[in-house]
Amino acid sequence: MNASLLDEVLTRDVRQRLASPTAEGTALPNACYTSAAWLELERERLFARTWMLAGFCHDIPNPGDAHPVEVGGMPILLLRDDDGTVRAFHNVCRHRGAVMVDKPCSGRKVLTCPYHGWAYGLDGRLRTRPHFHGAGRHEVVGGNEASRAGLAPVRHAVWHDLIFVDIGGKAPDFADHWAPFARRTKDYDFGALRFAKTLTFDVKGNWKLIHENFFDPYHPPVVHPRLEVFAPIALRHETRDEGAWLYNTNGIAEPQDGRGVGMPYYPGLDETGRRTEWYFHLFPTLDFEIWPDQLAVFQLHPVAPNRTIEHIHLYFIGDGATAPAYEANRQAVYDMWAELNTEDFLIVENMQLARISPGFDGGVLSPYWDPAIQRFAQWMTEALSRP
Numbered sequence: 001m002n003a004s005l006l007d008e009v010l011t012r013d014v015r016q017r018l019a020s021p022t023a024e025g026t027a028l029p030n031a032c033y034t035s036a037a038w039l040e041l042e043r044e045r046l047f048a049r050t051w052m053l054a055g056f057c058h059d060i061p062n063p064g065d066a067h068p069v070e071v072g073g074m075p076i077l078l079l080r081d082d083d084g085t086v087r088a089f090h091n092v093c094r095h096r097g098a099v100m101v102d103k104p105c106s107g108r109k110v111l112t113c114p115y116h117g118w119a120y121g122l123d124g125r126l127r128t129r130p131h132f133h134g135a136g137r138h139e140v141v142g143g144n145e146a147s148r149a150g151l152a153p154v155r156h157a158v159w160h161d162l163i164f165v166d167i168g169g170k171a172p173d174f175a176d177h178w179a180p181f182a183r184r185t186k187d188y189d190f191g192a193l194r195f196a197k198t199l200t201f202d203v204k205g206n207w208k209l210i211h212e213n214f215f216d217p218y219h220p221p222v223v224h225p226r227l228e229v230f231a232p233i234a235l236r237h238e239t240r241d242e243g244a245w246l247y248n249t250n251g252i253a254e255p256q257d258g259r260g261v262g263m264p265y266y267p268g269l270d271e272t273g274r275r276t277e278w279y280f281h282l283f284p285t286l287d288f289e290i291w292p293d294q295l296a297v298f299q300l301h302p303v304a305p306n307r308t309i310e311h312i313h314l315y316f317i318g319d320g321a322t323a324p325a326y327e328a329n330r331q332a333v334y335d336m337w338a339e340l341n342t343e344d345f346l347i348v349e350n351m352q353l354a355r356i357s358p359g360f361d362g363g364v365l366s367p368y369w370d371p372a373i374q375r376f377a378q379w380m381t382e383a384l385s386r387p
């Protein structure tokens with residue numbers, strides 16, 4: 001089925017146009033945004049095979065804290081063990097596959113399956129199986145069996161407050177995966193950041209359209225009048241790529257409420273840094289915006305071909321995240337993101353409605369502004385074509 005779906009959607013003509021120079025090239029065809037089968041293929045061959053943002057250290061601050069999440073449609077459990085180490089497991093009991101933890105909890109010493117009462121330590125090892133050999137015949141598990149029948153671990157990595165997982169376990173080394181971002185942001189003291197708030201949006205559009213809009217530097221003059229004053233198109237650049245990253249910088253012409261006015265800046269930024277914003281896309285489902293006074297982390301959860309839940313996790317520098325003195329400034333940031341995203345989502349939902357039209361075949365692309373749109377399509381095609 002996968003092979004036939006790929007051949008049906010990624011025809012020879014589409015593949016040739018994807019490989020062509022951008023001016024004669026294309027983005028993805030309509031079916032990639034409307035087909036439920038295509039979304040399942042993305043979950044199988046893309047989301048399960050790369051590093052995905054799963055959650056946050058601030059959700060499990062203390063030993064015994066556990067936080068269930070969904071990544072690429074799969075139940076994952078993040079927890080902090082007795083030693084304070086972050087761990088990740090498939091959130092399913094090894095006996096009959098019941099979900100172990102269905103809501104955030106704290107102070108756990110063991111994790112107990114709600115179906116038959118199997119108990120696991122915070123290291124994932126199986127500890128006890130009540131009535132396993134018959135009524136009243138309880139088993140305390142040790143040795144190799146404790147590991148063999150323990151919770152299935154998930155490869156994971158931590159960057160500051162963010163927890164990433166590699167469900168399939170075969171993604172590149174995380175440090176290598178992260179290196180392009182690290183090189184370009186070495187002047188930013190991310191250790192000064194503190195989490196403030198998460199904004200959540202329910203978008204009637206495909207997750208890929210949201211990303212494509214994010215790294216499209218061409219649309220602000222039409223879609224975002226206030227943003228165009230802040231960072232006009234004359235100070236914008238074409239989006240570039242390296243590794244699994246797309247990235248861009250914009251010059252800041254006029255700081256505004258919600259964008260650099262009244263909040264603490266990253267310590268040690270020079271004048272150029274105080275007048276620069278960075279945009280990063282980590283293929284396939286994560287975006288960052290770095291402004292002098294904040295970090296915005298965009299996390300997408302595809303629900304259906306035409307529906308995506310987007311979270312914007314907002315971080316500020318030091319006391320800017322929580323101090324009462326900055327409450328009005330923080331609210332200005334939240335209001336700004338609500339305004340900006342509403343403008344974007346109107347366009348995304350507009351495009352989603354048009355994805356049933358045979359009058360659109362992947363686009364007529366700008367050779368200056370749209371190479372990133374085509375590059376994203378190429379990455380999608382390459383990833384999904386791997387068996």
